[in-house]
Amino acid sequence: MFADxxxxxxxxxxxxxxxxxxxxxxxxxxxxxxxxxxxxxVIVLLMPLCYNMTAESAIPLIxxxxxxxxxxxxxxxxxxxxxxxxxxxxxxxxxxxxxxxGKSGRALGITLTASPLGGILGVVIxxxxxxxxRPVVLAFTSPECLMxxxxxxxxxxxxxxxSMRKALMAAGLGLLFSFVGFSSITGMPRYAFGVxxxxxxxxxxxxxxxxFAVPTAVSLMTTGGTIAQVSGQxxxxxxxxxxxxxxxxxxxxxxxxxxxxxxxxxxxxxxGGEAAVWLAYGxxxxxxxxxxxxxxxxxEGIVAPESANNAKEGGSLLPMLAFGIPGxxxxxxxxxxxxxxxxxxxxxxxxxSLDLTFAMIGVVVLANIIGAIITLPAAAKMARIAFAPxxxxxxxILVLVSLGAYAIANDMMDVVATFIFGALxxxxxxxxxxxxxxxxxxxxxxxxxxxxxxxxxAYGFMFLLRPIAxxxxxxxxxxxxxxxxxxxxxxxxxG
Amino acid sequence: xxxxxxxxxxxxxxxxxVIVISLGYDQRDKLFPLIIAIxxxxxAVVQIVEEVRARTKxxxxxDEKQVARQGVFRxxxxxxxxxxxxxxxxxxxxxxxxxxxxxxxxxxLHRVGWxxxxxxxxxxxxxxxxxxxxxxxxxxxxxxxxxxxS
Numbered sequence: 094m095f096a097d098x099x100x101x102x103x104x105x106x107x108x109x110x111x112x113x114x115x116x117x118x119x120x121x122x123x124x125x126x127x128x129x130x131x132x133x134x135v136i137v138l139l140m141p142l143c144y145n146m147t148a149e150s151a152i153p154l155i156x157x158x159x160x161x162x163x164x165x166x167x168x169x170x171x172x173x174x175x176x177x178x179x180x181x182x183x184x185x186x187x188x189x190x191x192x193x194x195g196k197s198g199r200a201l202g203i204t205l206t207a208s209p210l211g212g213i214l215g216v217v218i219x220x221x222x223x224x225x226x227r228p229v230v231l232a233f234t235s236p237e238c239l240m241x242x243x244x245x246x247x248x249x250x251x252x253x254x255x256s257m258r259k260a261l262m263a264a265g266l267g268l269l270f271s272f273v274g275f276s277s278i279t280g281m282p283r284y285a286f287g288v289x290x291x292x293x294x295x296x297x298x299x300x301x302x303x304x305f306a307v308p309t310a311v312s313l314m315t316t317g318g319t320i321a322q323v324s325g326q327x328x329x330x331x332x333x334x335x336x337x338x339x340x341x342x343x344x345x346x347x348x349x350x351x352x353x354x355x356x357x358x359x360x361x362x363x364x365g366g367e368a369a370v371w372l373a374y375g376x377x378x379x380x381x382x383x384x385x386x387x388x389x390x391x392x393e394g395i396v397a398p399e400s401a402n403n404a405k406e407g408g409s410l411l412p413m414l415a416f417g418i419p420g421x422x423x424x425x426x427x428x429x430x431x432x433x434x435x436x437x438x439x440x441x442x443x444x445x446s447l448d449l450t451f452a453m454i455g456v457v458v459l460a461n462i463i464g465a466i467i468t469l470p471a472a473a474k475m476a477r478i479a480f481a482p483x484x485x486x487x488x489x490i491l492v493l494v495s496l497g498a499y500a501i502a503n504d505m506m507d508v509v510a511t512f513i514f515g516a517l518x519x520x521x522x523x524x525x526x527x528x529x530x531x532x533x534x535x536x537x538x539x540x541x542x543x544x545x546x547x548x549x550x551a552y553g554f555m556f557l558l559r560p561i562a563x564x565x566x567x568x569x570x571x572x573x574x575x576x577x578x579x580x581x582x583x584x585x586x587x588g
Numbered sequence: 589x590x591x592x593x594x595x596x597x598x599x600x601x602x603x604x605x606v607i608v609i610s611l612g613y614d615q616r617d618k619l620f621p622l623i624i625a626i627x628x629x630x631x632a633v634v635q636i637v638e639e640v641r642a643r644t645k646x647x648x649x650x651d652e653k654q655v656a657r658q659g660v661f662r663x664x665x666x667x668x669x670x671x672x673x674x675x676x677x678x679x680x681x682x683x684x685x686x687x688x689x690x691x692x693x694x695x696x697l698h699r700v701g702w703x704x705x706x707x708x709x710x711x712x713x714x715x716x717x718x719x720x721x722x723x724x725x726x727x728x729x730x731x732x733x734x735x736x737x738s
Contacts, residue, residue, distance in 0.1 A: 258634065269628075
């Protein structure tokens with residue numbers, strides 16, 4: 094086991110791997126600074142490259158880009174009061190007041206230290222949990238894995254924002270989309286509607302590009318104007334930045350607790366990053382000796398959400414690597430990229446590819462360090478990107494999306510399909526259907542069907558009565574029906 | 589009918605089609621999709637009923653909202669036009685000309701300066717040719733016009 098860990102970690106220090114990490118970091122930071130373009134956009138735009146790259150080069154590029162998005166997002170949150178990524182919103186509360194007080198350098202120093210260190214701590218926690226979780230993973234056979242898939246999807250549907258009914262419809266739609274193409278059971282084509290293009294199934298990249306990148310471009314095209322609607326102070330001084338770095342170490346205990354909160358929340362599918370940062374912020378306020386200072390430029394108010402923000406990514410990798418269940422949308426898309434590369438995360442993955450698991454952990458650590466080194470001196474300049482007008486970015490994103498779609502198989506049909514999925518993604522966003530639930534269900538659909546048939550073949554319908562499977566089934570049902578049942582009980586009580 | 593309801597109806601129709609098509613498949617091929625599609629279609633029906641009930645409660649749409657909606661639709665029409673333009677340009681002229689041409693025209697018609705418009709269009713051409721055709725050795729789609737010519 095230790096040999097695998099050492100091999101995995103050392104592989105990230107190879108020059109070519111470092112180069113890909115650097116490329117991913119720069120791409121992730123630039124897109125992170127741009128409000129509206131999240132880590133998801135980073136992976137989605139990089140995903141087409143998976144078809145032309147080996148796993149050794151694609152994983153560092155994509156994972157590094159995804160890992161540092163939150164660092165980029167913190168910059169605009171602090172300097173411009175505009176969160177680059179939704180989960181940077183909690184940083185605004187104390188980050189921007191600090192900037193207004195002329196302490197932007199100090200605020201940046203805090204965010205750009207707490208965020209990468211939180212990210213590193215998150216994966217360190219993940220790495221330390223892996224040896225413990227391996228025996229647990231071995232207890233999971235196909236019925237348990239099937240129930241775990243359903244539990245993951247239902248938790249994401251129930252705990253996500255908006256209507257649960259719409260989220261369940263989105264989940265059903267995602268599962269059905271995954272069945273398009275040749276059946277993995279009999280080899281017969283299904284749901285192709287006479288279209289030969291669909292025989293190979295719906296391509297993950299076209300779907301991801303359409304669902305997430307096209308609506309972003311459309312939003313930029315319809316709203317116009319600059320992305321950041323405010324004029325911000327972008328001046329920072331080096332001594333202030335150093336003071337901010339010291340602040341994180343002065344509040345090391347809060348940093349550790351917030352990172353642990355982030356990691357734990359990140360590991361629960363469906364709870365999401367935004368919950369993690371707000372919980373950490375709330376915890377910091379509750380345990381502070383001076384809670385009244387929160388919201389006025391308080392150091393702890395930046396340390397807590399920033400450390401939780403990046404730490405949650407380490408946590409969300411855990412259920413994907415151990416069980417094949419992504420903890421967040423970003424990780425779901427990452428899992429899609431891994432599947433394209435021929436890597437199937439799940440119980441067997443931890444057994445057979447421990448070196449790769451630790452290589453991924455090493456990439457996240459290195460990306461965070463490189464990201465911090467790049468951002469600390471360049472933060473003020475990077476923040477100016479947020480003033481780029483939407484009508485300049487929109488055509489560039491559309492062209493990149495089209496190019497990415499075409500690169501999958503050199504087929505113009507993929508470009509057309511991407512825009513059709515774009516229309517679906519935009520409509521889902523507009524009408525409140527969770528695209529995250531849809532995409533996660535789509536990713537897990539094929540696995541679910543395979544586990545279902547394996548369970549049936551091995552145990553018949555009695556597979557539901559296996560202890561762990563039954564427990565997971567009950568949890569799934571409780572999560573699905575607790576809210577409607579609660580409503581009914583409340584109505585009965587109120588007469 | 590509200591756009592929300594129309595979208596829910598489209599989804600219901602899709603679930604219905606999936607159920608009908610599934611019935612013709614082999615037992616093993618249809619079992620799991622039906623387990624998913626039938627309850628989802630039921631949820632969709634409940635959703636549509638809720639949508640219609642909510643609609644009948646608030647029938648009147650203020651004039652200002654109607655005008656705002658028309659503006660929004662015009663905006664979507666323009667976006668749709670640009671996307672269609674991108675697809676047509678790429679299909680007819682290929683990636684190497686279609687992408688930069690779309691970028692240039694979009695930027696120029698949104699009052700971006702000549703220098704930036706040309707620079708970004710050339711950067712896109714460079715990315716397509718240098719990044720994809722040369723570095724990844726990807727065969728670029730030449731476009732219908734050039735394919736017919738040759």
